[in-house]
Amino acid sequence: MRGQVRRQTFFLGRLFGVRVGVHVSWLAVYAFMTVVIARGLAGLPVIQAYGLGALCALALFASVVGHEFAHAIVARRFGVQTRAITLFLFGGVAELETEPGTPRADAVIAAAGPAMSALLGVVALAATFAIDRYVPGGLGEALGRLGTYVALVNGVLAVFNMIPAYPMDGGRVLRAALWQRGHDRRTATIAASRIGMAFALVFVGAGVLAAAALHDLTYGWCALMGTFLLRQSWSQQRALRTSGRRATGDVPATA
Ligand SMILES: [Zn+2]
Known part of the structure:
Protein backbone atom coordinates (compact mmCIF):
# COMPACT_ATOMS: atom_id res chain seq x y z
CA MET A 1 0.00 0.00 0.00
CA ARG A 2 1.07 3.63 -0.27
CA GLY A 3 0.31 6.73 1.76
CA GLN A 4 1.36 8.07 5.14
CA VAL A 5 1.52 6.75 8.67
CA ARG A 6 3.47 9.26 10.74
CA ARG A 7 2.29 9.57 14.31
CA GLN A 8 3.52 7.14 16.99
CA THR A 9 6.06 5.60 14.62
CA PHE A 10 9.41 4.22 15.76
CA PHE A 11 12.22 4.80 13.29
CA LEU A 12 14.25 1.57 12.88
CA GLY A 13 16.89 2.71 10.38
CA ARG A 14 17.53 3.20 6.69
CA LEU A 15 17.60 0.54 3.98
CA PHE A 16 18.63 1.51 0.41
CA GLY A 17 18.35 5.13 1.58
CA VAL A 18 14.71 4.75 2.68
CA ARG A 19 13.59 5.31 6.29
CA VAL A 20 11.99 2.20 7.75
CA GLY A 21 9.67 2.63 10.71
CA VAL A 22 7.19 0.67 12.77
CA HIS A 23 3.93 2.24 13.90
CA VAL A 24 2.95 1.36 17.46
CA SER A 25 -0.05 -0.64 16.11
CA TRP A 26 2.37 -3.07 14.46
CA LEU A 27 3.58 -4.21 17.88
CA ALA A 28 0.03 -5.39 18.61
CA VAL A 29 0.06 -7.31 15.29
CA TYR A 30 3.40 -8.87 16.22
CA ALA A 31 2.24 -10.01 19.64
CA PHE A 32 -1.12 -11.23 18.27
CA MET A 33 0.49 -13.21 15.42
CA THR A 34 3.04 -14.80 17.78
CA VAL A 35 0.28 -16.01 20.12
CA VAL A 36 -2.06 -17.19 17.31
CA ILE A 37 0.70 -19.13 15.55
CA ALA A 38 2.08 -20.60 18.79
CA ARG A 39 -1.41 -21.79 19.80
CA GLY A 40 -1.81 -23.42 16.39
CA LEU A 41 1.37 -25.44 16.90
CA ALA A 42 -0.17 -28.21 18.95
CA GLY A 43 2.25 -30.94 19.99
CA LEU A 44 5.29 -28.68 20.42
CA PRO A 45 6.64 -27.69 23.87
CA VAL A 46 5.40 -24.20 24.85
CA ILE A 47 8.79 -22.47 24.53
CA GLN A 48 9.41 -23.96 21.07
CA ALA A 49 5.88 -23.09 19.97
CA TYR A 50 6.25 -19.45 21.04
CA GLY A 51 9.79 -19.27 19.59
CA LEU A 52 8.51 -20.51 16.25
CA GLY A 53 5.50 -18.18 16.54
CA ALA A 54 7.80 -15.19 17.08
CA LEU A 55 9.95 -16.30 14.12
CA CYS A 56 6.86 -16.57 11.89
CA ALA A 57 5.76 -13.07 12.98
CA LEU A 58 9.26 -11.82 12.10
CA ALA A 59 8.93 -13.51 8.70
CA LEU A 60 5.62 -11.65 8.24
CA PHE A 61 7.47 -8.39 9.01
CA ALA A 62 10.18 -9.26 6.43
CA SER A 63 7.54 -10.21 3.84
CA VAL A 64 5.72 -6.88 4.22
CA VAL A 65 9.01 -4.95 4.10
CA GLY A 66 9.96 -6.86 0.92
CA HIS A 67 6.59 -5.94 -0.62
CA GLU A 68 7.01 -2.24 0.22
CA PHE A 69 10.61 -2.12 -0.99
CA ALA A 70 9.49 -3.50 -4.35
CA HIS A 71 7.24 -0.41 -4.65
CA ALA A 72 10.10 1.87 -3.55
CA ILE A 73 12.79 0.42 -5.83
CA VAL A 74 10.56 0.38 -8.92
CA ALA A 75 9.37 3.92 -8.08
CA ARG A 76 13.00 5.05 -7.98
CA ARG A 77 13.49 3.65 -11.50
CA PHE A 78 10.68 5.97 -12.58
CA GLY A 79 12.35 8.93 -10.83
CA VAL A 80 10.03 8.89 -7.80
CA GLN A 81 11.75 8.78 -4.38
CA THR A 82 10.29 7.11 -1.29
CA ARG A 83 10.25 9.13 1.93
CA ALA A 84 9.58 6.26 4.30
CA ILE A 85 8.31 2.72 4.64
CA THR A 86 6.18 2.10 7.70
CA LEU A 87 4.60 -1.05 9.06
CA PHE A 88 1.29 -0.63 10.83
CA LEU A 89 -1.88 -2.49 11.82
CA PHE A 90 -3.02 -3.27 8.26
CA GLY A 91 0.39 -4.14 6.81
CA GLY A 92 2.88 -1.73 5.28
CA VAL A 93 2.85 1.60 3.54
CA ALA A 94 5.45 3.14 1.19
CA GLU A 95 5.25 6.92 1.28
CA LEU A 96 6.26 8.25 -2.14
CA GLU A 97 7.42 11.86 -2.45
CA THR A 98 5.31 12.51 -5.55
CA GLU A 99 2.66 10.73 -7.56
CA PRO A 100 4.00 8.88 -10.65
CA GLY A 101 3.87 11.05 -13.77
CA THR A 102 2.38 8.56 -16.24
CA PRO A 103 -0.30 5.85 -16.08
CA ARG A 104 2.32 3.25 -16.98
CA ALA A 105 4.63 4.26 -14.10
CA ASP A 106 1.62 4.34 -11.76
CA ALA A 107 0.56 0.80 -12.74
CA VAL A 108 4.06 -0.71 -12.68
CA ILE A 109 4.92 0.81 -9.27
CA ALA A 110 1.60 -0.41 -7.83
CA ALA A 111 1.95 -3.93 -9.28
CA ALA A 112 5.57 -4.30 -8.11
CA GLY A 113 4.54 -4.97 -4.48
CA PRO A 114 2.13 -7.86 -5.17
CA ALA A 115 4.58 -9.23 -7.79
CA MET A 116 7.32 -9.33 -5.13
CA SER A 117 4.95 -11.03 -2.66
CA ALA A 118 4.05 -13.66 -5.30
CA LEU A 119 7.76 -14.27 -5.98
CA LEU A 120 8.57 -14.57 -2.25
CA GLY A 121 5.64 -16.97 -1.89
CA VAL A 122 6.90 -19.24 -4.68
CA VAL A 123 10.47 -19.19 -3.29
CA ALA A 124 9.17 -20.07 0.21
CA LEU A 125 7.06 -22.90 -1.22
CA ALA A 126 10.07 -24.32 -3.11
CA ALA A 127 12.19 -24.03 0.07
CA THR A 128 9.49 -25.85 2.04
CA PHE A 129 9.49 -28.77 -0.41
CA ALA A 130 13.31 -28.91 -0.23
CA ILE A 131 13.25 -28.83 3.60
CA ASP A 132 10.62 -31.58 3.63
CA ARG A 133 12.87 -33.73 1.52
CA TYR A 134 16.33 -33.02 2.87
CA VAL A 135 16.06 -31.83 6.51
CA PRO A 136 15.03 -34.64 8.85
CA GLY A 137 13.56 -34.65 12.35
CA GLY A 138 12.22 -31.87 14.53
CA LEU A 139 14.31 -29.14 12.88
CA GLY A 140 12.95 -30.10 9.45
CA GLU A 141 9.41 -30.04 10.78
CA ALA A 142 9.85 -26.61 12.42
CA LEU A 143 11.51 -25.11 9.31
CA GLY A 144 8.82 -26.70 7.14
CA ARG A 145 6.10 -25.01 9.20
CA LEU A 146 7.93 -21.68 8.98
CA GLY A 147 8.31 -22.07 5.18
CA THR A 148 4.64 -22.99 4.75
CA TYR A 149 3.64 -19.94 6.80
CA VAL A 150 5.87 -17.59 4.76
CA ALA A 151 4.47 -19.02 1.50
CA LEU A 152 0.90 -18.58 2.75
CA VAL A 153 1.44 -15.03 4.04
CA ASN A 154 3.03 -13.91 0.78
CA GLY A 155 0.30 -15.57 -1.27
CA VAL A 156 -2.30 -13.65 0.75
CA LEU A 157 -0.29 -10.40 0.42
CA ALA A 158 -0.10 -10.85 -3.38
CA VAL A 159 -3.80 -11.67 -3.87
CA PHE A 160 -5.34 -9.37 -1.26
CA ASN A 161 -3.40 -6.29 -2.38
CA MET A 162 -4.55 -6.80 -5.96
CA ILE A 163 -8.23 -6.38 -5.01
ZN1 LIG B 1 1.59 -2.68 -1.96
Missing part, protein backbone atom coordinates in the same frame (compact mmCIF):
# COMPACT_ATOMS: atom_id res chain seq x y z
CA PRO A 164 -9.17 -3.28 -7.06
CA ALA A 165 -10.06 -1.24 -3.96
CA TYR A 166 -8.28 2.11 -4.27
CA PRO A 167 -5.93 3.09 -2.57
CA MET A 168 -4.82 -0.56 -2.37
CA ASP A 169 -2.38 -1.68 -5.07
CA GLY A 170 -5.05 -3.26 -7.26
CA GLY A 171 -7.08 -0.05 -7.03
CA ARG A 172 -4.04 1.94 -8.14
CA VAL A 173 -3.62 -0.35 -11.15
CA LEU A 174 -7.32 0.24 -11.91
CA ARG A 175 -6.81 4.03 -11.51
CA ALA A 176 -3.86 3.84 -13.93
CA ALA A 177 -6.00 1.93 -16.46
CA LEU A 178 -8.79 4.55 -16.22
CA TRP A 179 -6.18 7.31 -16.54
CA GLN A 180 -4.70 5.57 -19.61
CA ARG A 181 -8.16 5.30 -21.21
CA GLY A 182 -8.36 9.02 -21.66
CA HIS A 183 -9.48 10.28 -18.27
CA ASP A 184 -7.20 12.73 -16.51
CA ARG A 185 -5.60 11.54 -13.29
CA ARG A 186 -8.00 13.47 -11.09
CA THR A 187 -11.14 11.99 -12.70
CA ALA A 188 -9.59 8.52 -12.73
CA THR A 189 -8.70 8.84 -9.02
CA ILE A 190 -12.24 9.93 -8.10
CA ALA A 191 -13.73 6.98 -10.04
CA ALA A 192 -11.25 4.50 -8.52
CA SER A 193 -11.92 5.94 -5.01
CA ARG A 194 -15.67 5.36 -5.46
CA ILE A 195 -15.02 1.73 -6.41
CA GLY A 196 -12.62 1.53 -3.42
CA MET A 197 -15.39 2.78 -1.11
CA ALA A 198 -17.78 0.13 -2.45
CA PHE A 199 -15.22 -2.59 -1.73
CA ALA A 200 -14.57 -1.10 1.71
CA LEU A 201 -18.30 -1.33 2.53
CA VAL A 202 -18.30 -4.98 1.39
CA PHE A 203 -15.30 -5.65 3.70
CA VAL A 204 -17.13 -4.04 6.63
CA GLY A 205 -20.37 -5.93 5.95
CA ALA A 206 -18.68 -9.29 5.34
CA GLY A 207 -16.47 -8.87 8.43
CA VAL A 208 -19.39 -8.02 10.74
CA LEU A 209 -21.61 -10.80 9.32
CA ALA A 210 -18.86 -13.44 9.51
CA ALA A 211 -17.93 -12.42 13.08
CA ALA A 212 -21.59 -12.59 14.16
CA ALA A 213 -22.47 -15.81 12.31
CA LEU A 214 -19.32 -17.73 13.21
CA HIS A 215 -18.91 -16.23 16.71
CA ASP A 216 -15.30 -15.46 15.83
CA LEU A 217 -14.07 -11.94 16.50
CA THR A 218 -10.98 -12.40 14.29
CA TYR A 219 -13.30 -11.67 11.31
CA GLY A 220 -13.71 -8.24 12.88
CA TRP A 221 -10.28 -7.50 11.41
CA CYS A 222 -11.89 -7.58 7.95
CA ALA A 223 -14.45 -5.00 9.12
CA LEU A 224 -11.69 -2.85 10.65
CA MET A 225 -9.71 -3.03 7.42
CA GLY A 226 -12.88 -1.95 5.59
CA THR A 227 -13.35 1.11 7.80
CA PHE A 228 -9.69 2.06 7.31
CA LEU A 229 -10.05 1.73 3.53
CA LEU A 230 -13.33 3.65 3.59
CA ARG A 231 -11.63 6.53 5.40
CA GLN A 232 -8.70 6.46 2.98
CA SER A 233 -10.74 6.40 -0.22
CA TRP A 234 -13.21 8.97 1.17
CA SER A 235 -10.46 11.43 2.19
CA GLN A 236 -8.66 11.03 -1.16
CA GLN A 237 -11.87 11.67 -3.04
CA ARG A 238 -12.80 14.66 -0.89
CA ALA A 239 -9.31 16.16 -1.20
CA LEU A 240 -9.58 15.95 -4.99
CA ARG A 241 -13.12 17.31 -5.09
CA THR A 242 -12.17 20.32 -2.97
CA SER A 243 -8.99 20.95 -4.96
CA GLY A 244 -11.18 22.03 -7.90
CA ARG A 245 -9.93 21.27 -11.38
CA ARG A 246 -6.26 21.23 -10.42
CA ALA A 247 -5.43 18.02 -12.29
CA THR A 248 -1.84 17.75 -11.15
CA GLY A 249 -2.46 17.98 -7.40
CA ASP A 250 -0.93 15.14 -5.41
CA VAL A 251 -3.38 13.54 -3.09
CA PRO A 252 -2.48 13.58 0.60
CA ALA A 253 -3.18 10.18 2.10
CA THR A 254 -3.75 10.08 5.82
CA ALA A 255 -3.77 7.01 8.05
Whole structure:
Protein backbone atom coordinates (compact mmCIF):
# COMPACT_ATOMS: atom_id res chain seq x y z
CA MET A 1 0.00 0.00 0.00
CA ARG A 2 1.07 3.63 -0.27
CA GLY A 3 0.31 6.73 1.76
CA GLN A 4 1.36 8.07 5.14
CA VAL A 5 1.52 6.75 8.67
CA ARG A 6 3.47 9.26 10.74
CA ARG A 7 2.29 9.57 14.31
CA GLN A 8 3.52 7.14 16.99
CA THR A 9 6.06 5.60 14.62
CA PHE A 10 9.41 4.22 15.76
CA PHE A 11 12.22 4.80 13.29
CA LEU A 12 14.25 1.57 12.88
CA GLY A 13 16.89 2.71 10.38
CA ARG A 14 17.53 3.20 6.69
CA LEU A 15 17.60 0.54 3.98
CA PHE A 16 18.63 1.51 0.41
CA GLY A 17 18.35 5.13 1.58
CA VAL A 18 14.71 4.75 2.68
CA ARG A 19 13.59 5.31 6.29
CA VAL A 20 11.99 2.20 7.75
CA GLY A 21 9.67 2.63 10.71
CA VAL A 22 7.19 0.67 12.77
CA HIS A 23 3.93 2.24 13.90
CA VAL A 24 2.95 1.36 17.46
CA SER A 25 -0.05 -0.64 16.11
CA TRP A 26 2.37 -3.07 14.46
CA LEU A 27 3.58 -4.21 17.88
CA ALA A 28 0.03 -5.39 18.61
CA VAL A 29 0.06 -7.31 15.29
CA TYR A 30 3.40 -8.87 16.22
CA ALA A 31 2.24 -10.01 19.64
CA PHE A 32 -1.12 -11.23 18.27
CA MET A 33 0.49 -13.21 15.42
CA THR A 34 3.04 -14.80 17.78
CA VAL A 35 0.28 -16.01 20.12
CA VAL A 36 -2.06 -17.19 17.31
CA ILE A 37 0.70 -19.13 15.55
CA ALA A 38 2.08 -20.60 18.79
CA ARG A 39 -1.41 -21.79 19.80
CA GLY A 40 -1.81 -23.42 16.39
CA LEU A 41 1.37 -25.44 16.90
CA ALA A 42 -0.17 -28.21 18.95
CA GLY A 43 2.25 -30.94 19.99
CA LEU A 44 5.29 -28.68 20.42
CA PRO A 45 6.64 -27.69 23.87
CA VAL A 46 5.40 -24.20 24.85
CA ILE A 47 8.79 -22.47 24.53
CA GLN A 48 9.41 -23.96 21.07
CA ALA A 49 5.88 -23.09 19.97
CA TYR A 50 6.25 -19.45 21.04
CA GLY A 51 9.79 -19.27 19.59
CA LEU A 52 8.51 -20.51 16.25
CA GLY A 53 5.50 -18.18 16.54
CA ALA A 54 7.80 -15.19 17.08
CA LEU A 55 9.95 -16.30 14.12
CA CYS A 56 6.86 -16.57 11.89
CA ALA A 57 5.76 -13.07 12.98
CA LEU A 58 9.26 -11.82 12.10
CA ALA A 59 8.93 -13.51 8.70
CA LEU A 60 5.62 -11.65 8.24
CA PHE A 61 7.47 -8.39 9.01
CA ALA A 62 10.18 -9.26 6.43
CA SER A 63 7.54 -10.21 3.84
CA VAL A 64 5.72 -6.88 4.22
CA VAL A 65 9.01 -4.95 4.10
CA GLY A 66 9.96 -6.86 0.92
CA HIS A 67 6.59 -5.94 -0.62
CA GLU A 68 7.01 -2.24 0.22
CA PHE A 69 10.61 -2.12 -0.99
CA ALA A 70 9.49 -3.50 -4.35
CA HIS A 71 7.24 -0.41 -4.65
CA ALA A 72 10.10 1.87 -3.55
CA ILE A 73 12.79 0.42 -5.83
CA VAL A 74 10.56 0.38 -8.92
CA ALA A 75 9.37 3.92 -8.08
CA ARG A 76 13.00 5.05 -7.98
CA ARG A 77 13.49 3.65 -11.50
CA PHE A 78 10.68 5.97 -12.58
CA GLY A 79 12.35 8.93 -10.83
CA VAL A 80 10.03 8.89 -7.80
CA GLN A 81 11.75 8.78 -4.38
CA THR A 82 10.29 7.11 -1.29
CA ARG A 83 10.25 9.13 1.93
CA ALA A 84 9.58 6.26 4.30
CA ILE A 85 8.31 2.72 4.64
CA THR A 86 6.18 2.10 7.70
CA LEU A 87 4.60 -1.05 9.06
CA PHE A 88 1.29 -0.63 10.83
CA LEU A 89 -1.88 -2.49 11.82
CA PHE A 90 -3.02 -3.27 8.26
CA GLY A 91 0.39 -4.14 6.81
CA GLY A 92 2.88 -1.73 5.28
CA VAL A 93 2.85 1.60 3.54
CA ALA A 94 5.45 3.14 1.19
CA GLU A 95 5.25 6.92 1.28
CA LEU A 96 6.26 8.25 -2.14
CA GLU A 97 7.42 11.86 -2.45
CA THR A 98 5.31 12.51 -5.55
CA GLU A 99 2.66 10.73 -7.56
CA PRO A 100 4.00 8.88 -10.65
CA GLY A 101 3.87 11.05 -13.77
CA THR A 102 2.38 8.56 -16.24
CA PRO A 103 -0.30 5.85 -16.08
CA ARG A 104 2.32 3.25 -16.98
CA ALA A 105 4.63 4.26 -14.10
CA ASP A 106 1.62 4.34 -11.76
CA ALA A 107 0.56 0.80 -12.74
CA VAL A 108 4.06 -0.71 -12.68
CA ILE A 109 4.92 0.81 -9.27
CA ALA A 110 1.60 -0.41 -7.83
CA ALA A 111 1.95 -3.93 -9.28
CA ALA A 112 5.57 -4.30 -8.11
CA GLY A 113 4.54 -4.97 -4.48
CA PRO A 114 2.13 -7.86 -5.17
CA ALA A 115 4.58 -9.23 -7.79
CA MET A 116 7.32 -9.33 -5.13
CA SER A 117 4.95 -11.03 -2.66
CA ALA A 118 4.05 -13.66 -5.30
CA LEU A 119 7.76 -14.27 -5.98
CA LEU A 120 8.57 -14.57 -2.25
CA GLY A 121 5.64 -16.97 -1.89
CA VAL A 122 6.90 -19.24 -4.68
CA VAL A 123 10.47 -19.19 -3.29
CA ALA A 124 9.17 -20.07 0.21
CA LEU A 125 7.06 -22.90 -1.22
CA ALA A 126 10.07 -24.32 -3.11
CA ALA A 127 12.19 -24.03 0.07
CA THR A 128 9.49 -25.85 2.04
CA PHE A 129 9.49 -28.77 -0.41
CA ALA A 130 13.31 -28.91 -0.23
CA ILE A 131 13.25 -28.83 3.60
CA ASP A 132 10.62 -31.58 3.63
CA ARG A 133 12.87 -33.73 1.52
CA TYR A 134 16.33 -33.02 2.87
CA VAL A 135 16.06 -31.83 6.51
CA PRO A 136 15.03 -34.64 8.85
CA GLY A 137 13.56 -34.65 12.35
CA GLY A 138 12.22 -31.87 14.53
CA LEU A 139 14.31 -29.14 12.88
CA GLY A 140 12.95 -30.10 9.45
CA GLU A 141 9.41 -30.04 10.78
CA ALA A 142 9.85 -26.61 12.42
CA LEU A 143 11.51 -25.11 9.31
CA GLY A 144 8.82 -26.70 7.14
CA ARG A 145 6.10 -25.01 9.20
CA LEU A 146 7.93 -21.68 8.98
CA GLY A 147 8.31 -22.07 5.18
CA THR A 148 4.64 -22.99 4.75
CA TYR A 149 3.64 -19.94 6.80
CA VAL A 150 5.87 -17.59 4.76
CA ALA A 151 4.47 -19.02 1.50
CA LEU A 152 0.90 -18.58 2.75
CA VAL A 153 1.44 -15.03 4.04
CA ASN A 154 3.03 -13.91 0.78
CA GLY A 155 0.30 -15.57 -1.27
CA VAL A 156 -2.30 -13.65 0.75
CA LEU A 157 -0.29 -10.40 0.42
CA ALA A 158 -0.10 -10.85 -3.38
CA VAL A 159 -3.80 -11.67 -3.87
CA PHE A 160 -5.34 -9.37 -1.26
CA ASN A 161 -3.40 -6.29 -2.38
CA MET A 162 -4.55 -6.80 -5.96
CA ILE A 163 -8.23 -6.38 -5.01
CA PRO A 164 -9.17 -3.28 -7.06
CA ALA A 165 -10.06 -1.24 -3.96
CA TYR A 166 -8.28 2.11 -4.27
CA PRO A 167 -5.93 3.09 -2.57
CA MET A 168 -4.82 -0.56 -2.37
CA ASP A 169 -2.38 -1.68 -5.07
CA GLY A 170 -5.05 -3.26 -7.26
CA GLY A 171 -7.08 -0.05 -7.03
CA ARG A 172 -4.04 1.94 -8.14
CA VAL A 173 -3.62 -0.35 -11.15
CA LEU A 174 -7.32 0.24 -11.91
CA ARG A 175 -6.81 4.03 -11.51
CA ALA A 176 -3.86 3.84 -13.93
CA ALA A 177 -6.00 1.93 -16.46
CA LEU A 178 -8.79 4.55 -16.22
CA TRP A 179 -6.18 7.31 -16.54
CA GLN A 180 -4.70 5.57 -19.61
CA ARG A 181 -8.16 5.30 -21.21
CA GLY A 182 -8.36 9.02 -21.66
CA HIS A 183 -9.48 10.28 -18.27
CA ASP A 184 -7.20 12.73 -16.51
CA ARG A 185 -5.60 11.54 -13.29
CA ARG A 186 -8.00 13.47 -11.09
CA THR A 187 -11.14 11.99 -12.70
CA ALA A 188 -9.59 8.52 -12.73
CA THR A 189 -8.70 8.84 -9.02
CA ILE A 190 -12.24 9.93 -8.10
CA ALA A 191 -13.73 6.98 -10.04
CA ALA A 192 -11.25 4.50 -8.52
CA SER A 193 -11.92 5.94 -5.01
CA ARG A 194 -15.67 5.36 -5.46
CA ILE A 195 -15.02 1.73 -6.41
CA GLY A 196 -12.62 1.53 -3.42
CA MET A 197 -15.39 2.78 -1.11
CA ALA A 198 -17.78 0.13 -2.45
CA PHE A 199 -15.22 -2.59 -1.73
CA ALA A 200 -14.57 -1.10 1.71
CA LEU A 201 -18.30 -1.33 2.53
CA VAL A 202 -18.30 -4.98 1.39
CA PHE A 203 -15.30 -5.65 3.70
CA VAL A 204 -17.13 -4.04 6.63
CA GLY A 205 -20.37 -5.93 5.95
CA ALA A 206 -18.68 -9.29 5.34
CA GLY A 207 -16.47 -8.87 8.43
CA VAL A 208 -19.39 -8.02 10.74
CA LEU A 209 -21.61 -10.80 9.32
CA ALA A 210 -18.86 -13.44 9.51
CA ALA A 211 -17.93 -12.42 13.08
CA ALA A 212 -21.59 -12.59 14.16
CA ALA A 213 -22.47 -15.81 12.31
CA LEU A 214 -19.32 -17.73 13.21
CA HIS A 215 -18.91 -16.23 16.71
CA ASP A 216 -15.30 -15.46 15.83
CA LEU A 217 -14.07 -11.94 16.50
CA THR A 218 -10.98 -12.40 14.29
CA TYR A 219 -13.30 -11.67 11.31
CA GLY A 220 -13.71 -8.24 12.88
CA TRP A 221 -10.28 -7.50 11.41
CA CYS A 222 -11.89 -7.58 7.95
CA ALA A 223 -14.45 -5.00 9.12
CA LEU A 224 -11.69 -2.85 10.65
CA MET A 225 -9.71 -3.03 7.42
CA GLY A 226 -12.88 -1.95 5.59
CA THR A 227 -13.35 1.11 7.80
CA PHE A 228 -9.69 2.06 7.31
CA LEU A 229 -10.05 1.73 3.53
CA LEU A 230 -13.33 3.65 3.59
CA ARG A 231 -11.63 6.53 5.40
CA GLN A 232 -8.70 6.46 2.98
CA SER A 233 -10.74 6.40 -0.22
CA TRP A 234 -13.21 8.97 1.17
CA SER A 235 -10.46 11.43 2.19
CA GLN A 236 -8.66 11.03 -1.16
CA GLN A 237 -11.87 11.67 -3.04
CA ARG A 238 -12.80 14.66 -0.89
CA ALA A 239 -9.31 16.16 -1.20
CA LEU A 240 -9.58 15.95 -4.99
CA ARG A 241 -13.12 17.31 -5.09
CA THR A 242 -12.17 20.32 -2.97
CA SER A 243 -8.99 20.95 -4.96
CA GLY A 244 -11.18 22.03 -7.90
CA ARG A 245 -9.93 21.27 -11.38
CA ARG A 246 -6.26 21.23 -10.42
CA ALA A 247 -5.43 18.02 -12.29
CA THR A 248 -1.84 17.75 -11.15
CA GLY A 249 -2.46 17.98 -7.40
CA ASP A 250 -0.93 15.14 -5.41
CA VAL A 251 -3.38 13.54 -3.09
CA PRO A 252 -2.48 13.58 0.60
CA ALA A 253 -3.18 10.18 2.10
CA THR A 254 -3.75 10.08 5.82
CA ALA A 255 -3.77 7.01 8.05
ZN1 LIG B 1 1.59 -2.68 -1.96
